[in-house]
Amino acid sequence: MANPQPDRIAVTHDIDYQLAFDLAPIGLVLSRNRTMVNCNRRVCEMFGATREQLIGQSFQILYPSADEYERTGARIAPLLNRDGTYSDDRLMKRLDGRFRGEIFWCHVTGRALNRDAPHEAGIWSFEDLSSRRPVKAELTAREREVAAHVMDGLTAKEIGKALAISHRTVEIYRARLMRKYQASTTADLVHKLMGG
Template sequence: MDFKNNIDFARIFQLAPIGMCISQNRIILACNDALTLMFGLNQDLLISASFQILYPTPDEFERTGARIAPIMNTKGSYSDERIMKRASQELFWCHVSGRALDKENPRTAEIWTFEDLSSKRPVSAELTPREREISAMIVEGKTSKMIAKQIGLSPRTVEMHRAKLMRKFCASTSSELVHKLLGPIH
């Protein structure tokens, strides 16, 4: 039997070991079993739903979309780690990567992968939506000035959020904060 000619891509998509979905303009068109298990939502709720259903707050959904759009439009791909929300309301760290299926019109169709990082990086403090956003960028190694420019705040405001995060995580240095945000290494 010639395996190359008999590849069932629909089955591969459905059984992939990480969450996957196809979207158009931030609306889920198709998703696999791993995504439904990760978020605790069945396919009936996910198909035709906005990505907003996966975010802790509508504001975080809007701000993340505004941050991602210019990068997707320029590069045709995007990747980050952010805090997402399960149907149970549990917050968890997730590695999210996306790629445009049509580089000329990146928002028309995209494929996204979601990797649950909760076993390696638990969400260990009560954070505001803005603190979650800034935490994700701190983990990426961005400076306060870079974060401020990317999300439209003053560097001083970002520094204030960073200071609050350091207090919440009992961190005395930025590198200690990053280590605590990343969680225990297993």
């Protein structure tokens, strides 16, 4: 089947769900055991990759590091198990194309199809936030994780619990972030992380 242009698609009463999936304005991925089994055009554009480069691959290739991929999976599994859904803003990595290796902020939302085995099968959406939230400083993996939680308004103790580290360690990372972003307060840091 030729790739129809969105403006040439005739509106009918019968919905072509595959076409709707493929042309959705937000990135969509179907997964099994944290491996991509289908994705739409927007995901390919966002990550600078072809479907062939993504299908059959672990989500790990879209993370800045293997550690972040592992920690994120471990952190979200109990939440997917409990609620069936999860969403956050996180730093992801472009795979290929002219921005190959670029780190960018991405809003990710997922739904587990089986709460008892949350990574078994899922539906994930990806929204590129780079136009409103550019990455302005080189950050370590742990700084990226702490930054994401700081933007959610969590305290050092809450972040420490979420990341399974001491709240004092969180305070050290937050202080590093404040220096890198030249922020005088946590509120100022959040503003600067948000692209302000």
